[in-house]
Amino acid sequence: MTAFGFELLGQDGKARRGCITTAHGTIETPAFMPVGTAGTVKGLQPQEVAATGAEIILGNTYHLMLRPGAERVARLGGLHEFMRWPGPLLTDSGGFQVMSLTELRRLTEEGVTFRSHIDGSYHTLTPERAIEIQQLLDSDIAMVLDECTPYPADHETAESSMELSMRWARRCKEAFVERPGYGLFGIVQGSVYPDLRERSAAALIEIGFPGYAIGGLAVGEGQEQMLETIEATEPFLPADKPRYLMGVGKPDDIVKAVLRGVDMFDCVLPTRSGRTGQAFTSRGPVNIRNARHQDDPRPLDDETSSPVSGYSRAYLHHLFKANEMLGPILLTLQNLCFYQRMMARLRLAVEERRIEAEAEALFAEQARGDIPVLS
């Protein structure tokens, strides 16, 4: 049996190069986790996701508990078997989606009661149930149930919210049934207040987790405050455990967070943007729906090798104009390839102790802007 673990392989400034070991395989860090909300990274088969370089997929507890249901997934052999993803899986706790997707929710010390956005049925998520669901799903990395403090929040609100999350974190830890290769991560809260972030980190370390997430960011505070909050939190996180910045982000958010010591990321941006026609390329974002591409025989991005490299911009443009499914599929592939290639470059740069230069190179590449229109 494989023990859950993290090995710090190298460091360059604050930036870290590591490897997480789980029951279903290893994850080289810094790592980006594509979001597979309802048991699928939208539009792709699992082997296509793996071919982009992804080693771990994130599943959403909220969606999966409502449909198809955690007990059903368990009967079917767990989420890996269900979606045919043999590698590591991380699930969130469901708390964030309860707050953002449902109405008529009621938050108490015990947990949160809410109505499903699918069929209006009532459900309750407690720390204990959030853990039970994630263990039914068989996720390699489970997350504690927390209250994602709204932004902005005054110090008093942020403090009481953080304290509730810490009490819930303890209940989650107690409910979590330890198995080799499986881990539960704590989540630091405290809004943008350094003193609360420090206290939250200390409270979680006191409970003890094999990994720590920084939660409650990327909720509207802006990049500057986000980075300041990471800087205020990071010194209080143990060096020998992975750090996961939840829900982040744009390419430069990720690069800057890696420079500040973060190891793991997830975000819907590459997949969701891909479905609406926004491509991430080595020269920055490209909106393929723009008419400038309609006669362009060139590839979208001649510097990111991806399954999309062989198609012309004109064809990709046409697919989106004609509402063809293949458009979202191909741009999702492009964007995941772009993100994974960026992560691979960051990992190599930390190993070779040139992360600052690599970050500057990435920023400079992105700042070039798209290739000129063909005349």
Place this chain on the structure above:
Amino acid sequence: MTAFGFELLGQDGKARRGCITTAHGTIETPAFMPVGTAGTVKGLQPQEVAATGAEIILGNTYHLMLRPGAERVARLGGLHEFMRWPGPLLTDSGGFQVMSLTELRRLTEEGVTFRSHIDGSYHTLTPERAIEIQQLLDSDIAMVLDECTPYPADHETAESSMELSMRWARRCKEAFVERPGYGLFGIVQGSVYPDLRERSAAALIEIGFPGYAIGGLAVGEGQEQMLETIEATEPFLPADKPRYLMGVGKPDDIVKAVLRGVDMFDCVLPTRSGRTGQAFTSRGPVNIRNARHQDDPRPLDDETSSPVSGYSRAYLHHLFKANEMLGPILLTLQNLCFYQRMMARLRLAVEERRIEAEAEALFAEQARGDIPVLS
């Protein structure tokens, strides 16, 4: 340069085994052509279509002329290059979609004027323009512009409609610029009237084409009348040219038409049905949206090897209930694999002169019905 041609490799009763040679490769017949309306078989990359066993894709002139436009496709290197399908392509003439998709159309001796269903713009399709468009698209097999006679039609209406189509067929032949490896097929019309079908076939043979389609069927006449019409037409078609039954059909339609001497088929059924949750399997159709599948860990069809074989019915059901793109993608793959496997079996059976027995075996397999629900 490869000459366009057809070789009759074998025969068993009326059923034929052949091979069509085109500029972009060969097509073993009897053949099923997946429909790639707007330059894509919906949801699949070209290499995935090829992996199902398909050797030729059908493109719709009507859709492509409106968007992205035939001249644009030509500037981009033709439809093969545009959609990255290196194999043979067949395009229809656009006439059928003009009749079925547009309003405010006006049919004259010269051609048909209509408004685009996309943006309401006016367009005219004449025999000459239909050929020009298909040659701009660079399709290996072009089709003459015809009037798809509505069903039902009385003898007089069917006769004058057929005669118009024959005059258009001659204009198409005159407009078609011969190139090695490229061919133009005539289309037999005449509704369900054997005398008109015979006259139409004779008129086309008089003009001379490297292949002949049977058009104006699968428009509501029912299988029995369709088969009778094929039987009434087939004796008047030259044995040394391929015969293409347009827009057909369900699996048993295809088997029965192969028994009656047809070589080529196209139909949206496997792809369109797949997108709505209907699977074709070796035990007949299965509606994966049915609740009976929600806890079923078994594969959809354990007799048709396809990229879908590894997924459970429960997972496929979940994808459709959750409106996940991967559901339509996977069922499209299943259905195309089912169709192509059926065609491969028919080809082999003709070679081995046991087509009647194979047809009976296919009907018996389909009649078994789906596997029982797990208790």
